[in-house]
Amino acid sequence: xxxxxxxxxxxxxxxxxQRRHTPLVVVHSGAGKGKSTAAFGLALRGWNQGWSIGVFxxxxxxxxxxxxxxxxxxxxxxxxxxxxxxxxxxxxxGSGWSxxxxxxxxxxxAADAQEGWAEIKRRLAEETxxxxxxxxxxxxxxxxxxxxxxxxxxxxxxxxxxxxxxxGRDPHPALLEIADVSTEMTKxxxxxxxxxxxxxxxxx
Amino acid sequence: xxxxxxxxxxxxxxxxxQRRHTPLVVVHSGAGKGKSTAAFGLALRGWNQGWSIGVFxxxxxxxxxxxxxxxxxxxxxxxxxxxxxxxxxxxxxGSGWSxxxxxxxxxxxAADAQEGWAEIKRRLAEETxxxxxxxxxxxxxxxxxxxxxxxxxxxxxxxxxxxxxxxGRDPHPALLEIADVSTEMTKxxxxxxxxxxxxxxxxx
Numbered sequence: 528x529x530x531x532x533x534x535x536x537x538x539x540x541x542x543x544x545q546r547r548h549t550p551l552v553v554v555h556s557g558a559g560k561g562k563s564t565a566a567f568g569l570a571l572r573g574w575n576q577g578w579s580i581g582v583f584x585x586x587x588x589x590x591x592x593x594x595x596x597x598x599x600x601x602x603x604x605x606x607x608x609x610x611x612x613x614x615x616x617x618x619x620x621g622s623g624w625s626x627x628x629x630x631x632x633x634x635x636x637a638a639d640a641q642e643g644w645a646e647i648k649r650r651l652a653e654e655t656x657x658x659x660x661x662x663x664x665x666x667x668x669x670x671x672x673x674x675x676x677x678x679x680x681x682x683x684x685x686x687x688x689x690x691x692x693x694x695g696r697d698p699h700p701a702l703l704e705i706a707d708v709s710t711e712m713t714k715x716x717x718x719x720x721x722x723x724x725x726x727x728x729x730x731x
Numbered sequence: 732x733x734x735x736x737x738x739x740x741x742x743x744x745x746x747x748x749q750r751r752h753t754p755l756v757v758v759h760s761g762a763g764k765g766k767s768t769a770a771f772g773l774a775l776r777g778w779n780q781g782w783s784i785g786v787f788x789x790x791x792x793x794x795x796x797x798x799x800x801x802x803x804x805x806x807x808x809x810x811x812x813x814x815x816x817x818x819x820x821x822x823x824x825g826s827g828w829s830x831x832x833x834x835x836x837x838x839x840x841a842a843d844a845q846e847g848w849a850e851i852k853r854r855l856a857e858e859t860x861x862x863x864x865x866x867x868x869x870x871x872x873x874x875x876x877x878x879x880x881x882x883x884x885x886x887x888x889x890x891x892x893x894x895x896x897x898x899g900r901d902p903h904p905a906l907l908e909i910a911d912v913s914t915e916m917t918k919x920x921x922x923x924x925x926x927x928x929x930x931x932x933x934x935x
Contacts (some may be wrong), residue, residue, distance in 0.1 A: 564772025
């Protein structure tokens with residue numbers, strides 16, 4: 528296929544080798560399916576490179592990603608027991624972020640989202656992971672909980688070699704502007720339209 | 732999100748439970764990235780359900796999926812050693828299909844593709860897998876090597892509970908017609924446009 532073909536010869540003073548090691552911001556948007564599944568597919572590639580993978584789920588709907596979570600944590604276990612691949616961490620909002628010991632007595636989704644983003648900023652500064660999956664991260668931005676300018680500035684100025692994949696509908700225009708790869712998943716046909724409800728293995 | 736919402740109340744005489752256990756044909760098309768990665772993300776969900784997963788790569792570009800192959804085969808190993816998840820098989824055209832002992836002396840891609848499809852038909856008849864990933868399967872159909880009517884009839888009449896995911900650009904209209912879920916990946920931005928070449932972990 529044409530995937531490896533370069534359509535423009537760049538004139539940016541960088542070598543091919545330098546361009547091959549450019550950390551990317553990837554955005555998966557659109558109303559179709561596949562935004563998150565494609566992000567987790569990228570995590571498989573990163574895992575095989577030995578990268579540290581950090582997944583951060585920004586919307587409370589734990590059951591929807593359980594398949595990917597179980598599989599990626601099984602790969603983390605493979606890494607810890609055999610040295611193959613890389614480590615994987617999976618953090619989710621809702622009942623409190625995994626790194627936080629805060630009891631989830633009172634639900635404040637805006638504060639939870641902000642806490643998640645603050646942790647991601649710390650990790651980007653410390654170069655903790657090589658691949659960050661910020662799943663459904665477009666929504667807390669859309670809902671006004673997280674400042675898009677802060678996100679854009681943080682991503683632009685992140686040090687080292689850190690890829691960031693962001694999923695969700697209606698990404699803020701500033702996000703699309705800094706994206707190196709941006710794919711819109713468009714729905715052509717979907718069983719929900721025919722009254723088909725979600726089923727295990729397919730939806731979660 | 733609205734993912735779980737049913738927009739139409741069906742009038743097909745089936746119960747919700749029956750509709751929840753409908754085997755699906757899923758098509759990922761379009762010029763954007765994520766067609767295959769999303770298919771492999773679905774494989775993670777299926778693996779966690781204990782499904783048997785069969786991956787069939789229909790285009791000779793082995794290096795492009797090495798990350799997913801290594802990671803999914805590691806999950807197969809997890810299944811074999813711990814019983815967790817399901818088995819995964821990975822077959823690729825090019826140097827000969829894994830089940831075939833034929834030496835790849837003379838390259839005949841059309842014959843290879845036809846051999847692959849014949850094996851998938853046998854497996855569908857025997858209900859070998861619960862999830863089939865037919866990666867880049869749109870191309871041998873497009874190139875006239877495999878009869879789209881045969882594909883459509885086979886998929887329509889497949890027995891039991893077998894999901895089939897097909898990826899690739901320009902799917903034959905008959906394929907789109909029988910698809911239960913069809914997503915088009917549209918490119919909004921891509922580093923190849925800026926002269927960025929593929930890099931490991933992201934492209935393969």
